[in-house]
Each structure stands twice: as structure tokens, then as C-alpha cells.
Amino acid sequence: MPSRLGLTTSGKEKTVKRRKILIGAVLATQLTSISYAKDKDKAAHQAEVKSKAMHALQDFYKADPAIKDEVSKAPGYAVFTTYGLSFGLGGAGGKGIAHDSKSKKDTYMSIAQASAGLQIGASDTRYLFVFKDAKALADFIDQGWDASAGAGAGAGTGKEDANVKAGAIAFTGGHAYVLTKTGLQAGVALGGSKVWKDKDLN
Structure with missing residues (x-):
């Protein structure tokens, strides 16, 4: 039976179906746009972190040219900065990359304070x-x-002491260096800090 608007029941069903299809298409487009925006935002953050990390690496090379040779021979390295990133770090932390020299793959990482004694992120470190x-x-x-258990705690005498004076803190995976505004050093350094893979950037 025709309705007051001249549509049969079958016609109404077709109209409702078309509307549902149209709404579904609009929602799909919006979700795709949101996903694209998130991917674009993620890519921008990745680019920013990598750029800052590469600048930090060059700063280490300038502070001690021997580090460049060490890095070139190593299977990989990780470099972080606590300064100059423009998004959500919250002050007491920083970001960087771990680079696999063989695969050329970069993994985005975070570094943060694990004890009240350190002020990671409070200055350019x-x-x-x-x-x-x-x-x-x-x-x-x-x-x-x-490093909350005290990485580098044994750096008191002999070879370990020499490493500290050279700016390197012995840790079981190799060498760790710290660079601040006052130069390449170890004293400010790794004890109490922690590093983990950044789930948002990988």
C-alpha cells in the first residue's frame, strides 16, 4: 500500500538501506582519515626522534672522535636525547633509537628516571x-x-676507573657514554635510569 509520501513499503526499505550504506561509507571514510592522520602523526614523531638522535650522535663524535670508530665497528648502538623534543615527554625523560648496524633497522626507545636522585630530562643530556x-x-x-641496581657501581679502581675518566661507564652490554653541557662525562649518569622500547613509535 502506498504511504502518504507515495512510497511503498518496499520503497521505504530500499531508502533505509541506501541511507545505511551511505552512513557506512561516510564512517569508513572518517575512520580511514583518522587512521591516516595517526600514521602521519606517528611518522612525524619518528622523524623528529631520529633527527634529534642523529644530532646527538654527531655531538658525541665531536666530543671524542674515537667514539666514531668504536660505533662503526660495533654491531649496533643506541643514542638518546632528553632535550629538544616537542611532544609529550613529561620532563623527566627522553627518546632515541637503537640501531642494528647489520640490518640497518632502527627501534625507537625511551629513557627515563628510575630514582629521585637523578634529573634526567631536566637539562640537555x-x-x-x-x-x-x-x-x-x-x-x-x-x-x-x-640501571637502578647501580650500573657502573664498580667504577672505582683500576680499569673501571679509567673508563669513567674517559667518559665511559662499564655496563654488561658494552660501553655507555653521557654527554652534558659541561662535556663528555660519566658522573651524572646512568645509575637509576631505565630504558625500554617505545610501544607508540614502533
Whole structure:
């Protein structure tokens, strides 16, 4: 039977169906746009982190040219900065990359304060980890690294003391360097800090 608008029941059903299809198409387009925006935002953050990390790496090379040779021979390295990133760090932390020299793959990582005694992120501080083997690099990426137990605590005499004076803190995966506004050093450094894979940027 025709309705007051001249549409049969079958015609109404077709109209409703068309509307549902149209609404579905609009929602799909919006979701695609949101997904694209998120991907674009993620890519922008990745680019920013990598750019800052590469600048930090060059700063280490300028501070001690021997580090460049060490990095070139290593299976990989990780470099972080706590300064100059423009998005959501919250102050006491920073970001960087762990680079696999063989695969050329970059993994985005975060570094943060694990004890009240440190002020990571309060000033321009950069960190460089140079790995002695592929396993140390893989463990660092997959498991993170926690110095709250006192990495470098044994740096008091002999060879360890020499490492500290040179700006390197001994940690089981290789060497770790710290660079601040006052230069390449170790004292401010890794004890109490922790590193983990950034789930939002990978």
C-alpha cells in the first residue's frame, strides 16, 4: 500500500538501506582519515626522534672522535636525547633509537628516571650505548635496560676507573657514554635510569 509520501513499503526499505550504506561509507571514510592522520602523526614523531638522535650522535663524535670508530665497528648502538623534543615527554625523560648496524633497522626507545636522585630530562643530556655483540643489542631492545641496581657501581679502581675518566661507564652490554653541557662525562649518569622500547613509535 502506498504511504502518504507515495512510497511503498518496499520503497521505504530500499531508502533505509541506501541511507545505511551511505552512513557506512561516510564512517569508513572518517575512520580511514583518522587512521591516516595517526600514521602521519606517528611518522612525524619518528622523524623528529631520529633527527634529534642523529644530532646527538654527531655531538658525541665531536666530543671524542674515537667514539666514531668504536660505533662503526660495533654491531649496533643506541643514542638518546632528553632535550629538544616537542611532544609529550613529561620532563623527566627522553627518546632515541637503537640501531642494528647489520640490518640497518632502527627501534625507537625511551629513557627515563628510575630514582629521585637523578634529573634526567631536566637539562640537555645525551646518552650513547655502544654494544659489544648482537646479543647485547637484541637484549637491550627486547628487554630494555635498568640501571637502578647501580650500573657502573664498580667504577672505582683500576680499569673501571679509567673508563669513567674517559667518559665511559662499564655496563654488561658494552660501553655507555653521557654527554652534558659541561662535556663528555660519566658522573651524572646512568645509575637509576631505565630504558625500554617505545610501544607508540614502533
